[in-house]
Amino acid sequence: MRIDRHPILTFERGREIEFEFDGRRLRGCEGETIAAALHAAGVRVLRESIRLGRPRGFFCAIGRCSSCLMTVNGVPNVMTCITPLEEGMRVETQRTKGTVPDGGHPGGDAPADADGVPIVAWGEAPGESLGDVPLAVVGGGPAGLSAAIAAGRLGVRSVVIDENQTAGGQLIKQTHMFFGSREHHARVRGVDIGPKLLSELEELPVELMLGTTALGLYNDLTLSLLVEGRHRRLSPETIIVATGASENMLAFENSDLPGVYGAGAVQTLMNVHGVVPGDRVLMVGAGNIGLIVSYQLLQAGVEVAAVIEGMPEVGGYHVHAAKIRRAGVPILTSHTIVRAEGETTVTGAKVVEVDESWRPVDGTERRLDVDTICLAVGLTPNVELAFQAGTREAHVRELGGRVAVHGPDLETSIPGLYIAGDASGIEEASTAMLEGRLAGLAAAKRLGAGDPAKIDALVSEAAAGLAALRAGPFGRQPRYGKERMFALKNREGTDESQA
Amino acid sequence: MSHRRDGILDEKNLRAVRPSDERLKQGPVVMVECVERIPCNPCVAACSKGAISIEGDLNDSPAVDHALCDGCGICISACPGLAIFVVDMSREGEDATVMLPYEFRPLPDKGETVTTLDRAGEVIGEAKVLRVLDAKALDRTPIVSLEVPKSQAMDVRHFVRRETP
Ligand SMILES: Cc1cc2nc3c(=O)[nH]c(=O)nc-3n(C[C@H](O)[C@H](O)[C@H](O)COP(=O)(O)OP(=O)(O)OC[C@H]3O[C@@H](n4cnc5c(N)ncnc54)[C@H](O)[C@@H]3O)c2cc1C
Ligand code: SF4
Ligand code: SF4
Ligand code: FES
Numbered sequence: 001m002r003i004d005r006h007p008i009l010t011f012e013r014g015r016e017i018e019f020e021f022d023g024r025r026l027r028g029c030e031g032e033t034i035a036a037a038l039h040a041a042g043v044r045v046l047r048e049s050i051r052l053g054r055p056r057g058f059f060c061a062i063g064r065c066s067s068c069l070m071t072v073n074g075v076p077n078v079m080t081c082i083t084p085l086e087e088g089m090r091v092e093t094q095r096t097k098g099t100v101p102d103g104g105h106p107g108g109d110a111p112a113d114a115d116g117v118p119i120v121a122w123g124e125a126p127g128e129s130l131g132d133v134p135l136a137v138v139g140g141g142p143a144g145l146s147a148a149i150a151a152g153r154l155g156v157r158s159v160v161i162d163e164n165q166t167a168g169g170q171l172i173k174q175t176h177m178f179f180g181s182r183e184h185h186a187r188v189r190g191v192d193i194g195p196k197l198l199s200e201l202e203e204l205p206v207e208l209m210l211g212t213t214a215l216g217l218y219n220d221l222t223l224s225l226l227v228e229g230r231h232r233r234l235s236p237e238t239i240i241v242a243t244g245a246s247e248n249m250l251a252f253e254n255s256d257l258p259g260v261y262g263a264g265a266v267q268t269l270m271n272v273h274g275v276v277p278g279d280r281v282l283m284v285g286a287g288n289i290g291l292i293v294s295y296q297l298l299q300a301g302v303e304v305a306a307v308i309e310g311m312p313e314v315g316g317y318h319v320h321a322a323k324i325r326r327a328g329v330p331i332l333t334s335h336t337i338v339r340a341e342g343e344t345t346v347t348g349a350k351v352v353e354v355d356e357s358w359r360p361v362d363g364t365e366r367r368l369d370v371d372t373i374c375l376a377v378g379l380t381p382n383v384e385l386a387f388q389a390g391t392r393e394a395h396v397r398e399l400g401g402r403v404a405v406h407g408p409d410l411e412t413s414i415p416g417l418y419i420a421g422d423a424s425g426i427e428e429a430s431t432a433m434l435e436g437r438l439a440g441l442a443a444a445k446r447l448g449a450g451d452p453a454k455i456d457a458l459v460s461e462a463a464a465g466l467a468a469l470r471a472g473p474f475g476r477q478p479r480y481g482k483e484r485m486f487a488l489k490n491r492e493g494t495d496e497s498q499a
Numbered sequence: 500m501s502h503r504r505d506g507i508l509d510e511k512n513l514r515a516v517r518p519s520d521e522r523l524k525q526g527p528v529v530m531v532e533c534v535e536r537i538p539c540n541p542c543v544a545a546c547s548k549g550a551i552s553i554e555g556d557l558n559d560s561p562a563v564d565h566a567l568c569d570g571c572g573i574c575i576s577a578c579p580g581l582a583i584f585v586v587d588m589s590r591e592g593e594d595a596t597v598m599l600p601y602e603f604r605p606l607p608d609k610g611e612t613v614t615t616l617d618r619a620g621e622v623i624g625e626a627k628v629l630r631v632l633d634a635k636a637l638d639r640t641p642i643v644s645l646e647v648p649k650s651q652a653m654d655v656r657h658f659v660r661r662e663t664p
Binding site for chain 2: 005006007008176177178179180181182186187189298299312313314317318319320321322323324325326327328329331333430468469470471472473474475
């Protein structure tokens, strides 16, 4: 189940250590996540659902969905997909809701009630203040890093907050060469772009706060952070929310079975931890992500039984489809999944052909022999932080759902609060980098850093780059979405009273 | 537009990217199988002979001047779409050479016989591996040269190894 030979990646694994799973002794690698170690050992069922007792495996692998909660060293509800494995850990399948043990609440130094839950006044961020900083960037993906670089070059001091131990966001899983032109890092593999951005940061007044989750954002721009299990507060003058996106789920019979994974989770398992998700995979969705992850599965030595797509046409680029087609992977357009089969984990999938109105065509149902079903059915922007602060919201289908209303400078309805990258509308890393740059420039301008004329020139350059990337047919959707969004921002104007 | 339905280029698209018979007879030449408007252009910068150009905006599909191409194959590894191939139909005898990108491990050995596949992943026949280029500059997109019958050179676009050691 571990990948030992990969065409693009080499895996630097920690030393082999022993841990306990439901009383069994298993071996894993130090530092990998508990869920990855279990998967490598063939364990796919991590917990049971509370009411129906149905088996659950992981789904998102990035600490978002709670599908992987287990009891670790007696502490329940541990997100095993993001918790590193340690020697001698006691890992147990969780069957109940669990109770928080004494001292387990991350309330920090705030006054607590009898149960140890911190008492805080409504609207006040708990925890000790980390002091002031002109700019805080939440999210260390391509958008966030580019924002900090752009502002940092103008002398703006900033912190970049990311819940992962490695900065780079989605980039750390992308083994393929990126599109675009040279200024967008085209031809460079995604995995190599993160380190490039980080090396640009080195010279600049930017502090990276990794392993730190932004839990809340108050409307006076105070951030509530979880740093090493403790609440902390940060009150920057400007904030850029670059939190990326979450994967969409698809409802079908048994879609909660272990073995039904998000495409991002499959990538994390395979390209970050070097563990294959299974032996034979059904990919659901033929957009670029479905096509690219299928190719990455082939590179990891996993068989892809088929890629199915409900629409009559492939959604992603033809060149991505061609790569897997010539390797023998069928692409079944106008097909959808009816049900996942299996008792405790996936052992097969029923798929069916659909007509133009997505109605199943009689007699076309068939079974595919797979042990993994990978969902690549779209992303939804992570907007919670911006919404908590009270930004104006709008539903823009072309951008992936509800997003914070923002203008071309990425400022939301709250002055000094910006949103960039997938969090502001689902697009690409290349566009995320340019949006991040624009947000960084706008924040710098607001903070009075640098020469305004020079900033304007940089803004025009980045805006022209964005326009070029969005000019083609595949950019039509985000282009329309952004135009609608800017019109909304314009119409309603900036409401200073919200600040 | 059948390639949008099944991922395989149809006759009409292939005709548009195929070098003329005349040109094919003269020596190795590129086939850029990239027909959509996507925001991408590394192929242009990769060719020092100026054989590939993207006119208007970044999204235009590459236009190839086959007369300027000498079939060197440098552009193959530069293409994120892995859509560039070089064919040599000018060799004496029955066989042609196809150069293709191959991002799988283990790499085949020179002289090894592999099973060839077409754009749909169907088995076409077999080929001898003439050369495997895996220089650092290719950045993990090695180029494999296959010896295939001339009649199959326009169709062989991938291969699998017979046994995986
Ligand atoms: C399979 C696949 C292939 C792709 N291929 C390409 C391609 O070829 N070319 C291209 O340009 N793009 C590609 N993309 C898209 C690209 O990866 C994304 O659009 C891009 O990463 C978005 O950047 P971002 O910075 O907005 O978000 P992300 O990269 O998602 O980064 C967001 C970061 O914020 C962190 N975060 C979120 N919430 C919090 C919080 N509350 N506290 C702390 N940290 C938080 C996350 O952990 C993450 O690290 C691909 C995507 C996928 C999945
Ligand atoms: S094969 Fe060589 S000459 Fe021909 S287009 Fe590619 S790089 Fe240019
Ligand atoms: S580099 Fe490849 S995918 Fe990009 S435009 Fe050129 S041929 Fe097309
Ligand atoms: S939270 Fe761990 S898999 Fe989603």
